[in-house]
Amino acid sequence: GAVVSQHPSRVICKSGTSVKIECRSLDFQATTMFWYRQFPKKSLMLMATSNEGSKATYEQGVEKDKFLINHASLTLSTLTVTSAHPEDSSFYICSATQGAEQFFGPGTRLTVL
Amino acid sequence: GNSVTQMEGPVTLSEEAFLTINCTYTATGYPSLFWYVQYPGEGLQLLLKATKADDKGSNKGFEATYRKETTSFHLEKGSVQVSDSAVYFCALSGGSYIPTFGRGTSLIVHP
Numbered sequence: 425g426a427v428v429s430q431h432p433s434r435v436i437c438k439s440g441t442s443v444k445i446e447c448r449s450l451d452f453q454a455t456t457m458f459w460y461r462q463f464p465k466k467s468l469m470l471m472a473t474s475n476e477g478s479k480a481t482y483e484q485g486v487e488k489d490k491f492l493i494n495h496a497s498l499t500l501s502t503l504t505v506t507s508a509h510p511e512d513s514s515f516y517i518c519s520a521t522q523g524a525e526q527f528f529g530p531g532t533r534l535t536v537l
Numbered sequence: 538g539n540s541v542t543q544m545e546g547p548v549t550l551s552e553e554a555f556l557t558i559n560c561t562y563t564a565t566g567y568p569s570l571f572w573y574v575q576y577p578g579e580g581l582q583l584l585l586k587a588t589k590a591d592d593k594g595s596n597k598g599f600e601a602t603y604r605k606e607t608t609s610f611h612l613e614k615g616s617v618q619v620s621d622s623a624v625y626f627c628a629l630s631g632g633s634y635i636p637t638f639g640r641g642t643s644l645i646v647h648p
Binding site: 430 | 569571573579581628636639643
């Protein structure tokens with residue numbers, strides 16, 4: 425099946441810094457990518473829909489100025505957590521759509537100290 | 538809006554026991570249905586899928602049948618193994634549907 429990569433897989437940062445997470449579709453073009461957040465022992469929470477060449481669509485309650493999404497090409501979407509705080513610590517997962525199917529990245533574990 | 542409801546976990550079984558994890562959905566039209574598995578510390582992997590009513594998805598001994606009349610997509614396996622211990626997510630997607638996930642069901646299989 426199609427492959428989606430995420431980088432980095434794990435990041436630890438200090439409170440107040442910004443962190444960028446990349447999501448790449450390696451062998452297909454994805455006009456739409458999704459960003460999810462997963463809390464421990466919880467389900468996936470859709471944060472936003474990333475559309476190539478246009479602004480992302482954020483879900484209710486997700487701060488667009490804090491979670492900046494840029495879908496610069498058909499194979500790359502980035503999520504930047506700005507001015508990170510400990511409560512932003514979580515597992516962030518992206519997915520890319522090919523037809524009806526979602527292909528997930530392996531996730532990025534963010535820890536904010 | 539669309540929604541997916543899964544049975545609460547954790548589900549705890551002995552090895553070789555029969556597994557059922559219930560999943561029902563609410564959606565207009567005909568979404569595609571999926572089961573994903575998440576092993577500890579990893580991302581989600583597609584386990585199986587079905588794209589239309591009465592389709593049966595199967596993989597690694599797991600099966601699920603798309604039942605439109607009951608809006609269900611229950612996951613089953615005849616004989617679970619310790620290595621099947623993971624969190625299982627039911628989801629719907631496709632076309633204009635924003636991917637929607639159930640809350641996940643943790644499966645714990647004891648030797």
